[in-house]
Amino acid sequence: MDRRRFLSRAVGALGATGLGACAAPRQRFEDRLGALRDPLAADCYGLTPGIAYLNHANIGTVPRLVGEAHRGYLEACETNPSHYMFGGVWDAAVQAAREGAARYLGCRADEVVLNRNTTDGFNVLAAGLALERGDEVLFSNLNHVGASVCWQHFAGQRGYVVRKFELPLPAVPDMNEAELVDRHVKALGPRTRVLVLPHIDNLLGVRTPVARIAAAARQRGVEFVLADGAQVAGMLPVDLANLGVDAYCMSPHKWLQAPKGLGLLFLSRKIQPKVTPQVVTWGQHKWEGSVRRFEDYGTRDLPALLALGDAIAYQQAAGIERSAMKRATLWRHARDRVAAEPNLIWRSPRDWNLGGVLFAIEVRGAAAEPLAEQAWERQRVVTRAFPAPGLNTLRVSPNALNTTAELDRLFDVLARHTPH
Structure with a gap:
């Protein structure tokens, strides 16, 4: 399929529907992306000439076209703020961004939460799961602090146990997949109810065999397997339907090159009824039974959400x-x-x-x-x-x-x- 035909599906699915005055920046984005010879060329980004930016695991760089579209949505919003923020005119476009994320991640749209970042996702889980005295949350020393401290915080209130096991970091270069799986499985205990895994950790870049570990953990009675995908979404292809996890937390401002302050959270349909939303707004009743009940925290940056859809379309046009x-x-x-x-x-x-x-x-x-x-x-x-x-x-x-x-x-x- 040529790029223009692809874009008519990837970006056109986002389309002008519901965009109103934002149809112009979306159309410019589609036209200019279709004309790019190579979306991965350095001049497609706004980095200062001469800088070798090798820190994408910390924070990514937004493609020029995505940034321009984002600014276009912001400018349109300011022409009539309440109309665009609260008039429902962007509802279809936001839903299209959700559906684009679901296709990219290999899951259903009704399993995708549009939140703020990976830490936000893990806080939703740590606060919302009904863990009790005697339950155990387990993770390794490669777990990111943002996916760790939330469990420790709530453990003090609820009486469950948080346990961290040690992987020998100097031995990592020569580890094989079987050894990684074995070390995780042996760390499981009879009370382990939650297992937290970094799909790729932020220290050494170990790609955890999540599917194999998740399957073994289930056989040993672990109820919830939760993964940190902050360093994978956008770096490597993701197939959440076959990964075997209940939740997958992401920060698309890294490898997906989306605007800062955006997150994605996969919540499987199985786990959703077991997670209590921690932010309750005046409109919470509208989202009963919907994944949107986990993302309604009041006024938010809708132009950035539209640009998230563009960022995903950009990555697809570049070729996953x-x-x-x-x-x-x-x-x-x-x-x-x-x-x-x-x-x-x-x-x-x-x-x-x-x-x-x-x-x-x-x-x-x-x-x-x-x-x-x-x-x-x-x-x-x-x-x-x-x-x-x-x-x-x-x-x-x-x-x-x-x-x-x-x-x-x-x-x-x-x-x-x-x-x-």
């Missing part, structure tokens, strides 16, 4: 498989560069099927934070220092718009460092 292949190429280039430098240590999985374009590099005898500063000062490369117990690493996270030449600028700094 093509983008994933390019990310794999960047990952292999980085792994091989580290292997060729005796003073560098690769701290992430060496198997692409267990990793992603979020990886950790250590320089022997060097602190991570000064190295990140040097990378910026010498080569205008943006990374993140990410030390952890027993590790002192730089976290590097390129996206499909990046190049191997940009990675080489980073390695030019790292390879020149003399160990102490």
Whole structure:
């Protein structure tokens, strides 16, 4: 299918219906995206020329066309704010964005919550599930703090137990899938009711075999398997219908390159009746039995939600498989560069099927934070220092718009460092 025909389905499904004065920015977006030769080209983004931005795991960069469409919706909104915010004229367009997200994620639209971020999603779950004294919530030391502290907070009120088990971080590069599954399964206890898994963690970039672990956990009596997809949605293809989880929390401002402050939360139809909404508004009764009862927290940024639909359409137009292949190429280039430098240590999985374009590099005898500063000062490369117990690493996270030449600028700094 050519790009214009694809866009008539992906973007046209969002369409002008319900947009009113916003039909113009949506149409401009569709026309200009259809005319792009390569949506992954660096000049399709607004980064300052010369910057090698390798920190997409922290916060992504919005494509120019998505940003322009977002501004168009904002400008239209300001022509008659109450009409656009509360008049229902954008209801169909917001629903189309939800349906686009569902298609992208491989689930049903009535399982998609349009929320604020991954942390928001886990707070909905931690506050809304009826856990009791004697229940256990289990996660590993690779679990993100935003997917951890909410459980610890409510445990003190309700009397359930939160337990964290340790994965040996220095051993991660040589772990295989069977070992990862085995370590998770052995950590399960007789009272484990909730298992929280990072699909890809934010420290070392371990791609957890979620489906296998979820199946094994169910066999051992775990009721709820919840996954953190903040570092996967947009980085790798996702098929939630076959992942075996009850909930999947996402931050599309990272790899999906959507406007900041937006989240996606997959809640399976099975778990929805077991989660109590924690924000109750005047219109809550309207959403009884609907997934929307988990996202109604009053006035929100509707123009950004419309742009979320555009961001997903942009990723689809760029090619999900093509983008994933390019990310794999960047990952292999980085792994091989580290292997060729005796003073560098690769701290992430060496198997692409267990990793992603979020990886950790250590320089022997060097602190991570000064190295990140040097990378910026010498080569205008943006990374993140990410030390952890027993590790002192730089976290590097390129996206499909990046190049191997940009990675080489980073390695030019790292390879020149003399160990102490």
